[in-house]
Amino acid sequence: MKDIQKLDWGQITPPNFPFSDYEYLLALETSQSVGSETGWIPHYLTVWQGVELVGATFVYLKTNSYGEYIFDWEWADAYHRCALPYYPKLVSAIPFTPATGAKILLHPNADRDAVSRALISAMLALAEEKGCHSVNCLFLPPEEVPYFSERGFLIRHSFQYHWFNREYVDFSDFLDHLKTKRKKQIVREREQLIARGLEIRVVTGEAIRPRHAGIVYRFYLSTIDKMGAYPYLTSRFFDTVMATMKDRLVLILAYDRGTEIAGTINYRKGDHLYGRYWGADEYVRHLHFELCYYQSIDYAIRNKITLFEAGAQGEHKFPRGFLPERNYSAHWIFHARFRTAIAQFLNEEKALIGRLIDDKLGSSPYHQQIPGSGRVSTD
Missing domain, CATH: 3.40.630.30 (Gcn5-related N-acetyltransferase (GNAT))
Known part of the structure; x- marks a missing residue:
């Protein structure tokens, strides 16, 4: 992180998400909370227009699945049973933090479509260079999902309980x-x-x-x-x-x-x-x-x-006014046959998540039916 100027990074960070701020990512590194010992090795991919930083993303080379909160242990186990390596993998997420926020950081004057696609291409190129078996972008905001979907990433649905003012x-x-x-x-x-x-x-x-x-x-x-x-x-x-x-x-x-x-x-x-x-x-x-x-x-x-995210898990949040909110992640699986199998699993999981959310909202803790944020991806 020290290779990037704080002022440049500050121009591309979102207004409502503190975990991609320069100070937070730098604190993870300098405190040795991330690094080879914890299995979270940071890489920063950037797009420049002349001397101006117009886009970036943060990814971690991972040798385990700890601290992610979008669980893929069963996928890793299936690879192992087929005598195939699952790690290393590339993950774009805030370490140990199950919070939804932008993974494609953009300057206000950036060409959103072009820079987003360039960064996704850079993720895939880095993954191939490092010998990764997958690329996983976790807790995506709905507006980023189409960029990954159009590139061929598999979209996974999950949910958390959020409070809305x-x-x-x-x-x-x-x-x-x-x-x-x-x-x-x-x-x-x-x-x-x-x-x-x-x-x-x-x-x-x-x-x-x-x-x-x-x-x-x-x-x-x-x-x-x-x-x-x-x-x-x-x-x-x-x-x-x-x-x-x-x-x-x-x-x-x-x-x-x-x-x-x-x-x-x-x-x-x-x-x-x-x-x-x-x-x-x-x-x-x-x-x-x-x-x-x-x-x-x-x-x-x-x-x-307007929004309070109180972290992962917690059925006990629901009767206290927190409502189920859909989460999204995007996954690029390099192995063709496993990609097909995982795609089928994700379609079934998506349907199950939809039913769970509908069931919960049908027994809302509020007098009137109150929707969540309304921020939903069509993928």
């Missing part, structure tokens, strides 16, 4: 839009937590201090330990983003008699909010919901945030 006046107004059962559940959970006597603080901008990096890292490790996962993000990563991205961070911390006992880190850019990591030193009933959902929704309403 319907111009709510305040948190109470949001609750009033929920069905009575759902509203009472949230009110009851919050009342029980208030009785616990904890103090909740929202820390943003210049109020973020270097010491907060250690606090958030401690909570991150506590969750990693409970899940039996691998701590890809290093303490240096948190030190770096707390110093360089404090204008895009929203920390929500719980204190018991002046000592922080739990917290979550959110990233904000433009009118979008993204929940990332949470952790706690001790179990307190409903505290996860309070910090990760209710306090974050309240912050979103007060700050005119």
Whole structure:
């Protein structure tokens, strides 16, 4: 990342997605959260018009499938059973981050079609040069899907639960839009937590201090330990983003008699909010919901945030006002026979995802049927 000027990169980053910002990608590298040891080796493909950067994408040479959230372990297993190599592969995604955002970064004055196609061609060329067996672009925004589809990529559908701001006046107004059962559940959970006597603080901008990096890292490790996962993000990563991205961070911390006992880190850019990591030193009933959902929704309403993505998984998000939103990924499979088999699987999976979303929306937690973002790809 250091080979590209920060000012140039800043001209092509999207207005609502903090994870492709120069500071974030650089922090992943300099903290050694990505690299050969973690199986995420970064490459940046760029398009220039004279001395002006007009387009770019970020891809990672991968030797495993960890930290992607669009799971292809069964594909890798099928390759293995046929005595074929599945790795290395090329992946365009934000490491360890299941958030939808642009993978084709464009200057406002760029020829969108020409630069997008040039970058996709560059991905395929790099994959062949590195001996990759596939190219995988994950969590694509709907407007990018046609560029991959026209080139022959297989399009995969999945879904997450997202919260959308319907111009709510305040948190109470949001609750009033929920069905009575759902509203009472949230009110009851919050009342029980208030009785616990904890103090909740929202820390943003210049109020973020270097010491907060250690606090958030401690909570991150506590969750990693409970899940039996691998701590890809290093303490240096948190030190770096707390110093360089404090204008895009929203920390929500719980204190018991002046000592922080739990917290979550959110990233904000433009009118979008993204929940990332949470952790706690001790179990307190409903505290996860309070910090990760209710306090974050309240912050979103007060700050005119239109979209809140709270991360992967979470059936428990649905009764609390999060709705299913379709995700897209694009896959280029070099092996012809496996490409045919995977294409058939993806068609069946797409139909299943559609039925699941329809079923969920049919039992919406809201009084009225409220659609998601409305941003849907036809592929």
